Amino acid sequence: METFINSRMTISEFIAAIFDKRETAGVAAMAKLPSGNKAAYTLFTDKKSAENSIPFFPAMPVNAAKAVSKFTRQASPSKEVAMFLRPCELRALTELVKIKQAGLDNLLLISFDCGGVFPFKEISISDEEKLKSYVDAFKNGKNCEGIRPVCAACTKFVPKENQADIVISLIGRKPHDPLVMSFPTEKGKNTAKALGIDLPDKTHTSPVAPSTAVESLFKEREEKEKKLKEKIKTGFADTGGLVSMFDRCISCHACSYVCPICYCKNCYFDSQTFEYFSESYFIRMGEKGALRLPVDRTLFHVGRLSHMGLSCVACGMCEDACPVNIPVSQIFKTIGSEAQAVFDYIPGKDLNEALPLLTYSESELETFED
Amino acid sequence: MTDNGYEPKIVAFLCNWCTFTAADLAGTSRIKYQPNIRIIKVMCSSRVDPVFILKALLDGADGVLIGGCAPGDCHYSKGNFYARRKVALAKTLAQNMGLDTDRIRLSWIPASEGPKFAGVVNEFTEKIKKIGANPAGQEVFI
Numbered sequence: 157m158e159t160f161i162n163s164r165m166t167i168s169e170f171i172a173a174i175f176d177k178r179e180t181a182g183v184a185a186m187a188k189l190p191s192g193n194k195a196a197y198t199l200f201t202d203k204k205s206a207e208n209s210i211p212f213f214p215a216m217p218v219n220a221a222k223a224v225s226k227f228t229r230q231a232s233p234s235k236e237v238a239m240f241l242r243p244c245e246l247r248a249l250t251e252l253v254k255i256k257q258a259g260l261d262n263l264l265l266i267s268f269d270c271g272g273v274f275p276f277k278e279i280s281i282s283d284e285e286k287l288k289s290y291v292d293a294f295k296n297g298k299n300c301e302g303i304r305p306v307c308a309a310c311t312k313f314v315p316k317e318n319q320a321d322i323v324i325s326l327i328g329r330k331p332h333d334p335l336v337m338s339f340p341t342e343k344g345k346n347t348a349k350a351l352g353i354d355l356p357d358k359t360h361t362s363p364v365a366p367s368t369a370v371e372s373l374f375k376e377r378e379e380k381e382k383k384l385k386e387k388i389k390t391g392f393a394d395t396g397g398l399v400s401m402f403d404r405c406i407s408c409h410a411c412s413y414v415c416p417i418c419y420c421k422n423c424y425f426d427s428q429t430f431e432y433f434s435e436s437y438f439i440r441m442g443e444k445g446a447l448r449l450p451v452d453r454t455l456f457h458v459g460r461l462s463h464m465g466l467s468c469v470a471c472g473m474c475e476d477a478c479p480v481n482i483p484v485s486q487i488f489k490t491i492g493s494e495a496q497a498v499f500d501y502i503p504g505k506d507l508n509e510a511l512p513l514l515t516y517s518e519s520e521l522e523t524f525e526d
Numbered sequence: 527m528t529d530n531g532y533e534p535k536i537v538a539f540l541c542n543w544c545t546f547t548a549a550d551l552a553g554t555s556r557i558k559y560q561p562n563i564r565i566i567k568v569m570c571s572s573r574v575d576p577v578f579i580l581k582a583l584l585d586g587a588d589g590v591l592i593g594g595c596a597p598g599d600c601h602y603s604k605g606n607f608y609a610r611r612k613v614a615l616a617k618t619l620a621q622n623m624g625l626d627t628d629r630i631r632l633s634w635i636p637a638s639e640g641p642k643f644a645g646v647v648n649e650f651t652e653k654i655k656k657i658g659a660n661p662a663g664q665e666v667f668i
Contacts, residue, residue, distance in 0.1 A: 389622070395661040399668050400622040424577070440585060446666045453582050454668050457575075462576040462619055491622045498618050499611070513615070516607035518597065524614040525632050 158317055158338035159363035163353050165334055167211060174238050175203040178350045180264065181235035181346040182218055183282045183400025184223070185211040185317045193280040197223050199237070210446045211240040212267075212305070212331050213281070214290055216273045217472050231514040232261035239263055242270045244471040247504020248416035249426050250319065251467040252474025253513055257419045264343060267320035269327040271300060275476050299376055304472040309381040311374055316505065322347060328367025335366045368468035388483070388490040393526075401487065402453070402454050404480040409456070411474035417464040424463070426458045457484075461491055466512050467503045468492035534654040535586035538563040538647075540580065541571045541599035542636045543594025549599035551640035559644035560606075563591065570594070570602055571609035576616035581631055583620065588662025589629045589654040591647070596634040606634065628657055 165173060174180045187198035187209045194272050195213045200206035220241045227233070241249065245269050252258040271294040273279075279286065281390055286302065293300035296498045299308045315323050321344035325336040339355065348355055391401050409426065412418040432440075441447045470489035478484050496502060498521075501513035538555055540546040547565050552559060568574060571594030582590045595607040613632040621627045633646050662668055 236617055247618055310630055315668055392622060392624045394624045395665065396624070399665050403667055408550060442586065442663065444664060444666050448667045452581075458576040458580050458584065458619065458623060462580060462615060465619070466615070482636075494622045495615055495618045513608065513611055516604065518607060521610050521614045524610060525634065 158340045160336050160338045162364055163335045163337045170201055170335055171206050171349045172378055178347055180238050182237040185209040185240040188281060193282055196439050214273045215276055215279045215282055217276050219471050220245040221252055221416040224249055225252045228259040229257055232259040236262050239268055240266050243267055243312055244469045246315055246319050247469040250504040250507050251417055265320040266502045267315035268324035270313045272303035274484045282450055285415055294327060297372040306470050306489050307471040309377055309384040311377050311381055327373055328369030344438060385490045388486055404482055405453050406480055407453050410477040412460055414473040414477040417467045425459060439465055465492040465495050467502050534562050535561045535585045536589035536591055537582045538565045538591040539574045540567050540593040541595060542566055542567055543570045544595035545635040546642040548639050551591045552644045555640045557640055557644045559647045562651045568607040572605035576612050579616040583625050584662050584668055586660055588660045591656055592632045593635050596636050597658035630644055
């Protein structure tokens with residue numbers, strides 16, 4: 157367990173110091189939009205404009221891992237860029253690195269305890285009451301009313317060691333107080349040195365005690381997670397259940413476009429494979445006497461789950477994007493984790509752990525034969 | 527044919543080197559087996575994407591059989607180990623999404639074992655007949 161220390165810097169001082177003392181080329185974090193009400197993930201290259209950043213703002217207009225992927229896929233930046241990522245974004249990034257869709261060279265990854273985010277449509281910077289109750293809930297280690305359902309049921313809200321270079325502890329604390337941080341990696345430790353933060357090996361620095369609020373939030377969310385999974389599983393009781401779970405779907409495929417794990421430029425489900433001669437519709441119809449058009453709507457979801465479910469980090473982007481309010485991310489979280497359990501795989505846990513379908517052992521899974 | 531006359535449709539993905547060859551051998555040896563399977567030859571059982579299995583079930587196939595070389599005997603040395611993982615994924619998804627996993631079967635049938643192939647097909651067909659028709663085949667709005 158890494159020790160946390162008081163950096164004696166607020167978040168804005170910390171960002172300024174990264175520019176000044178670490179000579180970082182850029183910082184990526186959430187920022188206020190000029191229209192004033194919404195926020196967007198933004199890359200800053202100068203200190204002055206970075207003053208507009210609000211790294212802890214509880215919204216996720218894009219899963220930052222997707223932004224990092226686009227930023228680094230062709231080549232890594234030539235100079236260091238510091239990027240703020242929530243724990244689920246960090247896990248998604250790990251999965252993307254595994255499938256060679258992102259690079260980590262010259263990135264300084266900064267993560268923080270996550271209190272969850274609100275559905276993007278439902279949160280504004282001017283929404284002071286909501287934001288205040290968010291901060292209060294966070295301080296007390298409770299879920300805030302109105303956050304994404306998968307966030308309220310997320311137990312992986314503390315960034316794991318060695319996933320990030322710098323980890324900021326927020327739960328049980330106030331976001332505008334001086335930051336309590338840990339520096340798990342070599343890169344993180346060097347940053348601390350450059351910023352003049354005393355690491356715990358110095359005798360006059362005493363580590364900060366972990367907050368009990370983390371424990372209580374974990375318990376609340378574990379309970380929520382159990383209930384969420386039960387609810388989804390009941391929905392999929394039989395084939396009729398499967399049909400009704402997705403029967404509102406308008407086949408816009410927005411869930412796959414915002415998904416950080418769905419990286420394919422040409423989605424298999426948009427391909428020629430799923431275009432048929434009209435005659436084959438009659439064959440497919442068999443004795444049903446009717447057929448909903450266009451076809452393969454349910455297959456898209458079931459198939460997408462089979463393609464990315466093992467790497468699903470349950471960030472909730474899909475559900476946010478769904479125009480017809482299908483609980484997509486609750487479904488993918490529930491069923492994805494069942495599939496992950498079969499292979500004893502936790503997406504985003506370890507960069508060196510092979511993807512389940514790209515590895516095997518000779519004696520395993522015998523119950524699935526014959 | 528059973529009493530109610532129900533004849534299931536079973537999609538069979540067979541690997542070129544072992545199970546398909548076994549099917550061929552069963553034929554040339556004049557071994558009779560249930561005519562309910564529709565064979566799709568693949569070069570290796572690991573070619574079978576879980577989507578193939580799930581699509582067959584959603585489109586109303588009553589059963590899906592995946593046949594490959596016995597572990598250790600794969601023509602590509604390790605393809606069938608990957609296939610087993612893919613089938614495990616398809617079965618897990620099916621189980622959690624209201625589809626019947628008993629309709630999916632993965633069997634290792636070596637090229638020289640025509641009678642074994644016929645046996646597996648007969649056994650699986652009987653099992654599917656007992657389970658009955660796939661309800662997905664009657665779903666209009668799937």
